[in-house]
Amino acid sequence: MKRRGTVGLVGFAAMAAMAAVMAGDAHAEAPATLTIDRLYSLPWLIGTKPRNPQWSPDSRELAFLWNDDGGNFYDVWVADRTTGRPIRVTSMPRPERPIDPGKDVAKLALVAAAETDSGVSELLWAPDGRHLLFNFHGAIYRVLPGAAPEHLTQVCAGASEMAIANDTGLLAYLCDGSLRATRPGGAAAPEISLVAPGNDSVSVESFVWSGDGRRIAFVEADATQVPVRGIPDYLGTETRLVPVKRPFPGEPSESRRVGIVAATGGEPRWLAMGGDPLDQIFSLSWSPDAKTLLIDKSDLYIKDRRLLLADLDRGGTRTLLQEVDPHNVTAEWWSDWAPDGKGIYFISDRDNDYHVYYQALKGGAPRRITPGNWAVFSATIAAKAHALFFVSNAIRPEERQVYRVPLAGGAAVRVTQAAGAHLPLLSPDGKLLADLFSSDIRPPDLYIQESTLGAGRERVRQITHSPLPEFARYRWAAAQYVSFPNVNDGTLLHARLTLPPDFDPHKKYPAILGSVYSNTVHNEWGGRIYHPTWGIDQFLAQQGYVIMNVDISGSSGYGKLFRQRIREDYGGVDVDDLYSGVRYLIAQGFVDEKRVGIWGSSYGGLLTTMSLFRRPGVYRVGVAGAPATSLFHAQTGEMRTMMAPQDHAEQYARASAFLQSGGLSDHLLIIHGMRDDTVLFKDSVTLEQRLILQGNDVDFVMLPDAPHGWDTRGLAQTRYAFHKLYDYFQRYMPSASP
16 A cells, blocks of 8 residues: 655645635636535435446346435436436325425424435346336335336335345345245235244344245344333323333344245245354355355454355355454455355455455365455456456555456456546446446546446446536535554554635644544545535535544554554544644644544544543544443444453443543533434433533533434434534634634
């Protein structure tokens, strides 16, 4: 991986010329003013992100879900590979949305419901290659482009994971914890119950068809032993406790087992895999001849990975490969069969970082397929192209480019060229990529390009044009990328820096670190796809704040040792990484060290509170959204990093911000949804009470109807919370110099 040094004052002066990017001729007229209310209202300025692309079996057409008017309601679209012109296939009925609700609460509730209705949720091509199958509000439909959709069968609300067996035409899906199937013909079809668990605590978690369509392998999860906790709901006529299966670290979690069921139904056959029932199962893959099942699994703490082979005709399961690493904290794994069925490909970090390896069934040492000192994030086997396609950051840490390598290994050829983040879907014939692409200056859109060329010779066709025409009226700040050492041990850190428009390197600006989290330094729209922070980042930069995101220890793309720095140390080395970013900014000369703030949500809320508690005086303001301030109440998945609290109580206490609250001397705002069952609202109440007893000041914004993603569900709520966040920064570290 190429290493880049720090960028000094001269470098930032050069960057200033490109720090503000405009869509269109920005200097022809004064740009419009960004506001929180416009950034977080419909239709979206940046348009609607296309999703769920699906190639037709003959690779001639690409179907996908999209909305061309910037709303949240998805319909089915199709584009021909030759013309690339998107054609809308469905116009499903949309919910009522009053045009001018004013202050009428009933009408505003209809507006909120309409905003959260996502319309069509899943999409598949039927085996005939002409019809499309889709899920709309829990019902399965079939549609032929140019014709009206046909309602095939009613399924339960929340039906998901549709998958079709091409040889038999059976469509399987998950529904209320069960596995069901139907034959999508031209009329309403009966359902076949394949696996129906006996109680509400047991459910089918995932499944995969065999290639011949005769059998389904599935994972069943059993939460019978998982504790039930009550989440208060204050918005009804009476306060009530909503029961939620929610284990804490060290408590019983879900057990899992793998079963095989015939496509016609009947009793499942359960596989004997050995190990602990609490083992994690990451994927199931059928061999090309449909006789052997590849099971990718590990222990609960992801320290002992095993690739198992289950021979379904002869019976029995054997271990093909085992990897043990007591220091491992991440499981960015993938595995699949070689086209000839004589071996498997898998992603592992058995060397410095994640790469693709080949393991022959007859044994021997694994052979590395992807070269280089960089990371592989995903891979796809293209049998007809005799190649393996993968996404990597080979050219720069923040990039996600697509490469191609022969199945036997060798030199990798770069397939995509545009700087940014590429999420590819290979066509069945291996000749085309459907590419969901975005960058710092381009919101997400769908593209088609040839996969067989390289070195800049590929032909790229844009399919969707999502940003509204209004997008061009605004000034959009472009991110820069910098690097600097950790203040303690010199480990090289990478950061994403967003500068205010008309940036002057000789002025003093306030700076905000955030939204702090791992894996935030990506050249994609907003830098992080999981939360809509692109809008608040752009708004804060426009108000005169310098915005920095740091890829803290535990982030991917920098090697195994960098990820493992976070082991048993939440709130420790990661907080020091963020502090190193502050020291770097101050050393550049354009940041006022008395006006530095920090904010983040969930794990980012832990980072925010711990930064204030452990580094008093460094951050004048912190805003912690849904802060995970008690590791004792975390999700059991955090034991991958922290192990079990029974044996690591000291580490849990050190990483739990509510036990470190005595160090607060700066301004803290907590934002938390009262319906959060991921990070309990109770934990923020506990922290506030401790701060009150300690004589510390704290501010609290409660969101009565918000789940854990308080900034992702309900735009009125998002606008309200982001206004509170901005007002808090302005109150204590205003963007105008005092």
